[in-house]
Amino acid sequence: MSQEKVFAIPNITTPNTPVIFNPEICTGCNICVETCQIDVYIPHPQERKPPIILHPEECWYCGCCANDCPCPGAIQFNWPLELRGYWKNKETGEIHQL
Amino acid sequence: MTTWHEYLKEEGQPPIWPYPVRFGQEQEIEADVLVIGGGIAGCWAAISAARQGLNVVLVEKGDTVRSGAGGPGCDHWCDAPANPLSRVSPDDWAHHMAGRPYSNGIGIQIQCREDYDTLLEMEQMGGKIRDISDEYAGAEGRDDKTKFMISPRYGTIHSYLPDPRMGEPNFNPPEKRNNVVIRVWGSTFKPALKKECKRLGVKIFDRVMGTSLLTEGGIQGARVVGATGLNSRTGEFLIFKSKSTILSTAGGGSLWLMSMELGGYSSMHSRTMSGDGTIMAWKAGAELTKMEGTGMVMIATGLKHKWYSGAGDASYENVPLVDAKGTRLPYPIQGWVDAGAMVPAPGVEAKIREGIMHGKYELPFYGDFPSMPEVERRATWKLMLGEESTTRIIIDTLEKGGFDINRDQLQSYKFIEGQSLPQWRDVGYGGGLLVDWNLKTSLDGLYAAGTQMFAPEDHSHAAATGRYAGRKAAAYARETGHARLSRDQIEAEKTRVYAPVKRSSGIEWKELHAGIARAMQYYVSEYKTESLLNIGLNALKKIEMESVPRLFALDPHKLMRSLEDLSMLEYAKIIIQASMTRKASSIPLNFQRIDFPVVDPPEWNKFLTIKLENNQVKTGDRPQNFWGDMKKQYEAHNKDYTGVYKGK
Ligand SMILES: Cc1cc2nc3c(=O)[nH]c(=O)nc-3n(C[C@H](O)[C@H](O)[C@H](O)COP(=O)(O)OP(=O)(O)OC[C@H]3O[C@@H](n4cnc5c(N)ncnc54)[C@H](O)[C@@H]3O)c2cc1C
Ligand code: SF4
Numbered sequence: 001m002s003q004e005k006v007f008a009i010p011n012i013t014t015p016n017t018p019v020i021f022n023p024e025i026c027t028g029c030n031i032c033v034e035t036c037q038i039d040v041y042i043p044h045p046q047e048r049k050p051p052i053i054l055h056p057e058e059c060w061y062c063g064c065c066a067n068d069c070p071c072p073g074a075i076q077f078n079w080p081l082e083l084r085g086y087w088k089n090k091e092t093g094e095i096h097q098l
Numbered sequence: 099m100t101t102w103h104e105y106l107k108e109e110g111q112p113p114i115w116p117y118p119v120r121f122g123q124e125q126e127i128e129a130d131v132l133v134i135g136g137g138i139a140g141c142w143a144a145i146s147a148a149r150q151g152l153n154v155v156l157v158e159k160g161d162t163v164r165s166g167a168g169g170p171g172c173d174h175w176c177d178a179p180a181n182p183l184s185r186v187s188p189d190d191w192a193h194h195m196a197g198r199p200y201s202n203g204i205g206i207q208i209q210c211r212e213d214y215d216t217l218l219e220m221e222q223m224g225g226k227i228r229d230i231s232d233e234y235a236g237a238e239g240r241d242d243k244t245k246f247m248i249s250p251r252y253g254t255i256h257s258y259l260p261d262p263r264m265g266e267p268n269f270n271p272p273e274k275r276n277n278v279v280i281r282v283w284g285s286t287f288k289p290a291l292k293k294e295c296k297r298l299g300v301k302i303f304d305r306v307m308g309t310s311l312l313t314e315g316g317i318q319g320a321r322v323v324g325a326t327g328l329n330s331r332t333g334e335f336l337i338f339k340s341k342s343t344i345l346s347t348a349g350g351g352s353l354w355l356m357s358m359e360l361g362g363y364s365s366m367h368s369r370t371m372s373g374d375g376t377i378m379a380w381k382a383g384a385e386l387t388k389m390e391g392t393g394m395v396m397i398a399t400g401l402k403h404k405w406y407s408g409a410g411d412a413s414y415e416n417v418p419l420v421d422a423k424g425t426r427l428p429y430p431i432q433g434w435v436d437a438g439a440m441v442p443a444p445g446v447e448a449k450i451r452e453g454i455m456h457g458k459y460e461l462p463f464y465g466d467f468p469s470m471p472e473v474e475r476r477a478t479w480k481l482m483l484g485e486e487s488t489t490r491i492i493i494d495t496l497e498k499g500g501f502d503i504n505r506d507q508l509q510s511y512k513f514i515e516g517q518s519l520p521q522w523r524d525v526g527y528g529g530g531l532l533v534d535w536n537l538k539t540s541l542d543g544l545y546a547a548g549t550q551m552f553a554p555e556d557h558s559h560a561a562a563t564g565r566y567a568g569r570k571a572a573a574y575a576r577e578t579g580h581a582r583l584s585r586d587q588i589e590a591e592k593t594r595v596y597a598p599v600k601r602s603s604g605i606e607w608k609e610l611h612a613g614i615a616r617a618m619q620y621y622v623s624e625y626k627t628e629s630l631l632n633i634g635l636n637a638l639k640k641i642e643m644e645s646v647p648r649l650f651a652l653d654p655h656k657l658m659r660s661l662e663d664l665s666m667l668e669y670a671k672i673i674i675q676a677s678m679t680r681k682a683s684s685i686p687l688n689f690q691r692i693d694f695p696v697v698d699p700p701e702w703n704k705f706l707t708i709k710l711e712n713n714q715v716k717t718g719d720r721p722q723n724f725w726g727d728m729k730k731q732y733e734a735h736n737k738d739y740t741g742v743y744k745g746k
């Protein structure tokens with residue numbers, strides 16, 4: 001096993017990842033940072049990198065950051081496990097969850 | 099890399115605060131009209147004042163582009179009886195709506211008279227209000243000529259209550275519908291409002307939290323002549339000087355509940371709604387009313403992935419609810435068949451519960467999208483849910499996850515999610531600032547609009563009252579000059595604002611909020627007596643004396659959250675004091691006093707008012723319908739009203 005540096009960090013807040021950025025697509029334009037009424041994100045110190053999720057537990061799941069992103073695929077909404085909806089195929093009765 | 103801890107791992111250090119830190123530094127700004135809160139009401143107020151040619155400043159805690167409850171969208175424009183398809187007159191409908199006890203007849207009259215004009219102005223600015231591309235041709239409620247789409251809500255009577263005639267033959271036929279609610283594409287609204295503000299030269303201060311009002315001579319109860327603000331990214335202190343000021347920061351926050359881990363911030367609203375404006379006005383000496391009334395937190399408490407929770411999944415507008423075997427449930431669906439009813443008639447819920455226990459209905463229940471006519475299915479999914487607000491991301495993620503409205507039934511959480519606890523209350527739609535026919539508060543120079551007022555309504559109400567307040571505040575500003583600001587008042591506010599950043603340990607904002615919420619749950623909830631309320635007030639005073647001096651904030655953002663807590667603490671105390679004043683129980687106020695069990699006795703059918711005078715709490719009252727004859731009063735105050743904006 002590699003000798004990775006292990007930091008002493010307090011427990012991560014829960015939930016902690018309201019969205020997942022795709023660094024390949026995201027241009028780091030920070031429109032989502034500005035759109036969010038809560039300031040869940042801060043801009044990344046390096047240009048063209050996806051923002052940093054700083055206050056995830058304050059997210060009110062309004063979706064505006066993802067809705068207004070100009071680059072399809074750059075930001076994916078990521079519902080916390082306890083908030084993932086269920087549905088049923090009416091014909092087969094098969095049950096699905098997000 | 100997306101999360102904070104990933105950054106730490108990769109970079110070997112936490113990110114540095116990305117904005118310049120300017121704690122204590124000042125910026126002074128002058129305005130004719132100052133608007134605090136850039137949500138729906140605030141944007142409309144700023145636009146309408148700017149259209150009068152005045153210098154307007156708009157202060158918003160988030161970013162005006164999507165801030166507030168209406169930032170993400172709005173799918174139904176309520177109470178627009180002046181629209182060409184309506185079958186009721188604005189004055190009649192206003193009268194009807196104001197018949198609900200403890201509603202706000204002034205706001206409702208303004209809404210009914212002016213919100214259709216407001217809607218047309220929304221269209222001028224680029225908001226989408228008609229089915230211009232015929233996407234929903236053939237849908238029920240769609241008018242081929244105007245291309246308006248009437249919504250099934252408020253079908254026969256007001257609000258979401260069931261009509262006692264529901265189920266009778268020929269109930270709610272198309273030719274008899276009142277047609278007062280219009281379906282709209284509200285996700286287009288907020289960016290259009292911000293754009294119009296900018297076009298008109300409104301100076302927008304985003305990420306600035308208003309913290310206090312400044313009064314002439316620094317005296318409580320005197321004319322409001324400005325305000326202070328905190329930039330939540332830089333920590334800078336802003337001083338605004340104004341001829342007139344409009345408060346539109348919406349109502350109180352999540353006072354009874356604090357559990358972020360449930361997801362969705364413990365209430366239907368975001369954290370930005372924390373009662374700041376109400377407390378700013380209160381400290382300045384403005385009169386509040388209806389502060390003892392509370393609602394139940396029923397919507398989206400930790401169930402943010404569904405449209406509504408607790409209240410029922412009826413807001414699958416027109417979507418039939420079926421059980422696991424496909425049996426239709428006798429639950430209203432907020433649609434044409436039940437004239438928009440959202441809650442079931444008495445007894446229905448108990449019957450379904452009984453059916454569940456005895457095997458008549460099998461859990462879980464589903465919204466049966468595939469059984470709907472194709473165009474109705476699309477209208478509900480894409481227009482109603484796609485535009486309502488926080489629902490857009492729900493349908494978007496469901497679709498991406500493989501859900502197909504033509505094939506699949508969506509699970510309903512009604513019944514399996516349990517009941518909302520009586521201790522989970524909400525202040526959102528109850529008390530607020532007392533206003534007159536100019537939407538002026540009891541203080542000169544101070545106006546209020548939208549949810550900031552007592553007994554507020556919905557989106558179109560916020561828009562219409564914002565637009566109206568902007569007009570009236572502009573008229574006042576034109577006739578008055580600037581006053582000198584009191585440096586003592588500013589210094590005292592600066593000391594209060596920056597106290598938490600002087601400490602680096604003690605109590606953090608989340609713990610303080612949870613502490614306030616717990617006191618409210620214990621003492622200001624289902625069981626109310628004089629002594630319980632007293633214990634509650636003392637508990638809050640103890641928090642104020644012992645915990646607030648230990649409140650610490652590590653950066654400008656957390657400082658904003660800490661100040662919000664202080665608003666909430668003060669708000670909570672007002673609720674208790676107002677509750678002590680009402681010595682009777684009341685159903686419309688959701689207010690049960692065990693020591694005064696008589697429900698709504700005639701002598702208590704009145705608004706109770708509360709304010710600070712020389713820092714002492716002073717209570718009073720106003721009769722129900724204190725606004726007088728709504729039609730006459732409206733007309734007397736609006737002889738100069740010119741209708742839809744004709745400027746460029
Ligand atoms: C999920 C959801 C769906 C809804 N759907 C509909 C619908 O379809 N139809 C409908 O009619 N209604 C709907 N509503 C209600 C509607 O959104 C509100 O009635 C409307 O937004 C109220 O407008 P407002 O201006 O009073 O408050 P808001 O729009 O909430 O604006 C208040 C603003 O004040 C700002 N603010 C707060 N404190 C401060 C401060 N100290 N300093 C500066 N700024 C501050 C906030 O950031 C916010 O931007 C919905 C609400 C929600 C939450
Ligand atoms: S996710 Fe989208 S909006 Fe956010 S920075 Fe990346 S490209 Fe811009």
Ligand code: SF4
Pocket residue numbers: 018035036037038039040041058059060061062063064065066
């Ligand atoms: S969903 Fe809303 S609150 Fe959450 S991060 Fe996105 S914009 Fe911010």
